[in-house]
Amino acid sequence: QDDCREFRSQFEAGGRLSCTREIAPVRDASGRQHTNKCLMCAAKFKKEAQRGGGTLQRNKLPASERTKQ
Numbered sequence: 001q002d003d004c005r006e007f008r009s010q011f012e013a014g015g016r017l018s019c020t021r022e023i024a025p026v027r028d029a030s031g032r033q034h035t036n037k038c039l040m041c042a043a044k045f046k047k048e049a050q051r052g053g054g055t056l057q058r059n060k061l062p063a064s065e066r067t068k069q
Contacts, residue, residue: 003029004041017042 002008011017019038026037034040 007041
């Protein structure tokens, strides 16, 4: 089950996700606590992007678009 499915469509290339600063503590599958669910998912997406799997591969920008940023 993907705990972050509601945020997958909102992340940017590189695994970045813009989150609010609300305080609603949540723990991930490893037991690590995060300030809120969005920040937990942002950390998850960043890890996926660094590993080159899942999230990043589906929404990876073409090289021509990456150079414009």
